[in-house]
Amino acid sequence: MDVSIIGSGNVATHLAKALKSAGFNILQIASSTEENAKTLASQVDAGFLTNIDNLKAVDVLFIAVKDDAIAGLLPQLNNFKGIVVHTSGATPLDVFKPYVKRYGVFYPLQTFSKQVEVDFRKVPLCIEGGSKEIVDSLMSIANKLSNNVKEISSLDRKQLHLAAVFTCNFTNHLFSVGSDILEKGGLPFDMLIPLIEQTVEKIKHSKPKDVQTGPAIRGDETIINGHLELLKERPDLQEMYVFLSKSIKKMHSV
Amino acid sequence: MDVSIIGSGNVATHLAKALKSAGFNILQIASSTEENAKTLASQVDAGFLTNIDNLKAVDVLFIAVKDDAIAGLLPQLNNFKGIVVHTSGATPLDVFKPYVKRYGVFYPLQTFSKQVEVDFRKVPLCIEGGSKEIVDSLMSIANKLSNNVKEISSLDRKQLHLAAVFTCNFTNHLFSVGSDILEKGGLPFDMLIPLIEQTVEKIKHSKPKDVQTGPAIRGDETIINGHLELLKERPDLQEMYVFLSKSIKKMHSV
Numbered sequence: 001m002d003v004s005i006i007g008s009g010n011v012a013t014h015l016a017k018a019l020k021s022a023g024f025n026i027l028q029i030a031s032s033t034e035e036n037a038k039t040l041a042s043q044v045d046a047g048f049l050t051n052i053d054n055l056k057a058v059d060v061l062f063i064a065v066k067d068d069a070i071a072g073l074l075p076q077l078n079n080f081k082g083i084v085v086h087t088s089g090a091t092p093l094d095v096f097k098p099y100v101k102r103y104g105v106f107y108p109l110q111t112f113s114k115q116v117e118v119d120f121r122k123v124p125l126c127i128e129g130g131s132k133e134i135v136d137s138l139m140s141i142a143n144k145l146s147n148n149v150k151e152i153s154s155l156d157r158k159q160l161h162l163a164a165v166f167t168c169n170f171t172n173h174l175f176s177v178g179s180d181i182l183e184k185g186g187l188p189f190d191m192l193i194p195l196i197e198q199t200v201e202k203i204k205h206s207k208p209k210d211v212q213t214g215p216a217i218r219g220d221e222t223i224i225n226g227h228l229e230l231l232k233e234r235p236d237l238q239e240m241y242v243f244l245s246k247s248i249k250k251m252h253s254v
Numbered sequence: 255m256d257v258s259i260i261g262s263g264n265v266a267t268h269l270a271k272a273l274k275s276a277g278f279n280i281l282q283i284a285s286s287t288e289e290n291a292k293t294l295a296s297q298v299d300a301g302f303l304t305n306i307d308n309l310k311a312v313d314v315l316f317i318a319v320k321d322d323a324i325a326g327l328l329p330q331l332n333n334f335k336g337i338v339v340h341t342s343g344a345t346p347l348d349v350f351k352p353y354v355k356r357y358g359v360f361y362p363l364q365t366f367s368k369q370v371e372v373d374f375r376k377v378p379l380c381i382e383g384g385s386k387e388i389v390d391s392l393m394s395i396a397n398k399l400s401n402n403v404k405e406i407s408s409l410d411r412k413q414l415h416l417a418a419v420f421t422c423n424f425t426n427h428l429f430s431v432g433s434d435i436l437e438k439g440g441l442p443f444d445m446l447i448p449l450i451e452q453t454v455e456k457i458k459h460s461k462p463k464d465v466q467t468g469p470a471i472r473g474d475e476t477i478i479n480g481h482l483e484l485l486k487e488r489p490d491l492q493e494m495y496v497f498l499s500k501s502i503k504k505m506h507s508v
Contacts, residue, residue, distance in 0.1 A: 010467075068476050090469075090477045110449055111467050116456050122448045148448070159439040160446075162481045167432035167446050168453045169468025170498045171425050176462040176505060178421035185413040192414075192421050193458060194376045194402070195364050199422045200454055202370050204447060208430040213264075213365050214423030215344075222322050223344045227416045236501065243497055244424045247490065251430060 001141070004028040004046075004055055006073065007064035008036035010112035011087050013043075015064055018120035020044040022144040027058050057081035060141065062106060067091050074099035083134055089161030092154040093128050104129035104138050107157055108146075111168050120145055126152035126160065177237060209251065216245035217252050255395075258282040258300075258309055260327065261318035262290035264366035265341050267297075269318055272374035274298040276398040281312050311335035314395065316360060321345050328353035337388055343415030346408040347382050358383035358392050361411055362400075365422050374399055380406035380414065431491060463505065470499035471506050 003024050005012050008031035020026055026046040031037035034050050041048035053076060055061065061077070063070055063086040070086050077084055078099045085106040086095070096103035105128040110118060125142040127149060129135035135151060142149040152160065175196070179189045202211045215223040224245060231238045257278050259266050262285035274280055280300040285291035288304050295302035307330060309315065315331070317324055317340040324340050331338055332353045339360040340349070350357035359382040364372060379396040381403060383389035389405060396403040406414065429450070433443045456465045469477040478499060485492045 066472065067474060090480055109445060111452050111456070113456060113460075113465050113467070116452075116459065116465070118452060124445050124448060148445075150445075156439060156441055158480065158484060159435060159441060161477075162484050163432040163435040163441075163446060164449055165468055165481060165495070166428045166435070168449050169466070169470065169502070171428050171450070172453055172457070172462050172466055172468075173498060173502050173505070174420045174425050174428070175457050176466065178417035179457075179462050181413060181417040181420070185410060187410055187413060187417075189461075190458075191363060191378050191402075191404075192417060194378060195418055195422050196425070196454055196457075198365050198370075198372060199426055200450055202365070202367060203426070203429050203433075203450075204444075205370065206367075207443075208426050208433050211367050211370070212423070212426055212430065213367070214419055214426075216423065218320065220321060223415075226344055226412065227419060230412060230416050236504065240497070240501060241419070243494070244427060247494060248423070248427050250490065251427070 001025065001060070002027045002058040003060045003062060004030065004058045005040075005062045005064055006030045006052060006055075007062075008033065008040045009064065009066075010114055011108065012062075012064035013040055013114050014110075014112045014118055014120065015062060015087065015108065016040055016044045016046070018123075018145045019062075021120075024141075024144075027056055030055060052076050055080070059083065060085060060137075062087060071095055083129075083137060085138065089126075089157055089164065092158070093130065094154070096130065102130060102134055104134045105154070105157065106138055106142065107152070107161075109160060109164060121147050124148040124150065126150055126157050128152060128154060128157065177240070181237075212248065212252065214248070216248040219249070255279065255314070256281050256312040257314045257316060258284065258312045259294075259316045259318055260284045260306060260309075261316075262287060262294045263318065263320075264368055265362065266316075266318035267294055267368050268364075268366045268372055268374065269316060269341065269362065270294055270298045270300070272377075272399045273316075275374075278395075278398075281310055284309060306330050309334070313337065314339060314391075316341060325349055337383075337391060339392065343380075343411055343418065346412070347384065348408070350384065356384060356388055358388045359408070359411065360392055360396065361406070361415075363414060363418060375401050378402045378404065380404055380411050382406060382408060382411065431494070435491075466502065466506065468502070470502040473503070 004027045026044045028047045029041040030052050037048035060083045067088050083102045084100045085104040107126040109124040125146045127138045258281045280298045282301045283295040284306050291302035314337045321342050337356045338354045339358040361380040363378040379400045381392045
């Protein structure tokens, strides 16, 4: 089966490698940045191009670009032969309707960085399609890449994406804050890794709400005030500490 | 070597089991709640009591109670034979000075729940002592329990504890928020587990700041507005979303 990919960023890179490993023939990588297109194309034995008007017919064309760039590409794809899918959590299926006949969504619910390996077989793939036949085709492709494939509506996908922002993007930001605090104290961030791993281990077996710990849920004002005192030169972090502590107290006071 | 423990909560329970496994003789478990003292004592072949005036002499007495209860116990321990240590991240070493001759700190930098197993050998143990001899004794005990033992000052311990609140307590709260959002949409929280695991995997190899992803750092206002629209019936979560997105933008705009 022949596929092509528009995009050469984090998602495009991991998706291309996963497709290649699963035996798909990647015909072309298209990217407005020629250098990036070339780099990724060379890793998966594909051709590369910068003008999507020159894309050849394939069974499935994956669009893996920033959300707000998707709609802008579609007018150029209205004669495209094959299924056109995007890989976005937040963009509805409807985006394709005015432009493309056969379309779908192929959303990997994962955070990707080019330099960090991902076991793609564990990545939840959220599939949606413009018709039953398209859903079936995409599910069959997805099942070759991952053991965790689900048909998910646009609204549910949006909810998942929103929840992912809280649990992944915002969480990573808290890791950055913790790392900042330790760096200023000359302490190594990796001392926190076992704690962070255990925090995740717990929620595999329990509802996160049921395993909340810390001074806020205990109402330990002495510790809270001590922490705010430590942060006296970082009013922005003081504010965050107070904000999140209040939110914890609110969630747990029935 | 004989030890006893005041406390029967999460820290006391995991510490008692780790000490027992490492071959220490746990003489007594003291807790104001007789039932809890009894339960833990039976798990580690110890005696139990509710009145700490009746504690027998041991080499080390571990105090594993809420931070704000530590100081209140010390007047009763001023004739205690042996080293008295607390296990708190936020309480300074000085708390002992007016009351106890030989004292120290034995702080496990980990989150504990009675029902969740912990590999204690990976728990960072932060040691502090009132004298060189006490530090040596505590380091030697700690090294029998964990492969990750460090001598840490009271101020550094407080910084670590503060960073742990951000990276563990606040992070778990974000998991709770994500879980709430999915629950209301009838979606299973475990779809987010691979994403959460990968978020942690990344920061083992990179600075959290360097692997930040998501709509806030990309400045993707279309997605941000879509998410705020989804949260229109949860003004508290809208506020949190805006607050944390601003904080991400601030940290990354230099």
